[in-house]
Amino acid sequence: MKVIGILGGIASGKSTVAGLFRQRGAVVADADQMGHEVLRDEATKREIREIFGSEVFQDNGEVDRRRLAAKVFGGDDLSHKRLAELEKITHPRIKTRLHALIRSTQSDPSGAPPALIMDAALLVKAGWSDICDNLVFIDTPYPERLKYAAQRGWSEAEFNAREAAQEKLEDKRVLSDYIIRNDGDLEQLDAQVEQYWRDCVLSPTT
Numbered sequence: 081m082k083v084i085g086i087l088g089g090i091a092s093g094k095s096t097v098a099g100l101f102r103q104r105g106a107v108v109a110d111a112d113q114m115g116h117e118v119l120r121d122e123a124t125k126r127e128i129r130e131i132f133g134s135e136v137f138q139d140n141g142e143v144d145r146r147r148l149a150a151k152v153f154g155g156d157d158l159s160h161k162r163l164a165e166l167e168k169i170t171h172p173r174i175k176t177r178l179h180a181l182i183r184s185t186q187s188d189p190s191g192a193p194p195a196l197i198m199d200a201a202l203l204v205k206a207g208w209s210d211i212c213d214n215l216v217f218i219d220t221p222y223p224e225r226l227k228y229a230a231q232r233g234w235s236e237a238e239f240n241a242r243e244a245a246q247e248k249l250e251d252k253r254v255l256s257d258y259i260i261r262n263d264g265d266l267e268q269l270d271a272q273v274e275q276y277w278r279d280c281v282l283s284p285t286t
């Protein structure tokens with residue numbers, strides 16, 4: 081089983097590509113989803129309350145992700161410091177979940193899939209790319225990414241603040257060993273995923 085990391089900018093289509101791999105039989109590790117699960121963990125909530133206070137919690141005791149996002153993605157020095165504190169709490173727990181999923185997928189009694197796809201925006205920054213055998217970069221023009229993010233309700237300022245908290249796009253591109261261009265429709269994206277699946281997953285030369 082190959083562990084394949086997906087790299088790309090915000091709203092570049094990483095999860096979409098991961099979904100196309102899933103349709104072909106891959107297992108997908110969704111780090112954003114794992115991050116959300118971690119925020120529901122009681123020990124995590126305690127640590128977050130100590131640092132950020134009760135203002136980032138909803139009345140039902142769960143973390144309010146919008147309010148927490150506003151605190152850590154402000155784009156200023158204080159926000160950067162807060163984001164580093166949040167990552168110190170959540171990243172080790174996300175990493176534990178990623179490793180657990182890889183282990184359980186590898187040892188699945190009904191057989192491991194050809195690939196496990198790591199859909200994690202912070203793969204390189206968090207040091208999780210070491211787990212990957214291959215890295216695929218999704219190359220999506222900035223205006224398209226901005227448009228897709230706007231459909232999620234993100235302003236350009238919010239988009240840029242999150243992007244600034246990630247590794248530079250060029251650094252991710254250089255680290256990758258395959259590039260998928262996402263500048264067309266979903267059918268064109270699917271065709272590239274199919275080619276990669278056939279050439280690099282099912283019949284790899286390396």
Ligand SMILES: CC(C)(COP(=O)(O)OP(=O)(O)OC[C@H]1O[C@@H](n2cnc3c(N)ncnc32)[C@H](O)[C@@H]1O)[C@@H](O)C(=O)NCCC(=O)NCCS
Pocket residue numbers: 090091111112115116119144145146148149152163166167170171174199200201202203242243245246
């Ligand atoms: C700040 C939080 C509560 C905001 O939640 P929200 O639902 O708005 O965003 P979500 O988690 O779905 O992430 C959406 C996108 O935001 C970007 N993003 C998320 N966390 C970070 C981060 N630490 N640094 C830079 N960008 C980030 C990524 O591109 C991600 O795909 C949440 O993102 C969080 O807890 N982040 C810290 C944990 C983490 O690093 N998760 C990402 C793992 S790859």
Ligand SMILES: Nc1ncnc2c1ncn2[C@@H]1O[C@H](COP(=O)(O)OP(=O)(O)OP(=O)(O)O)[C@@H](O)[C@H]1O
Pocket residue numbers: 088089090091092093094095096097112201228229231262263264265266269
């Ligand atoms: N080629 C495309 N045509 C139409 N819509 C697309 C295309 N590529 C991506 N999208 C849409 O753009 C949005 C963002 O894609 P997606 O969530 O896969 O990005 P992401 O890189 O995983 O985002 P994040 O940075 O939050 O992790 C989604 O709504 C997706 O359907």
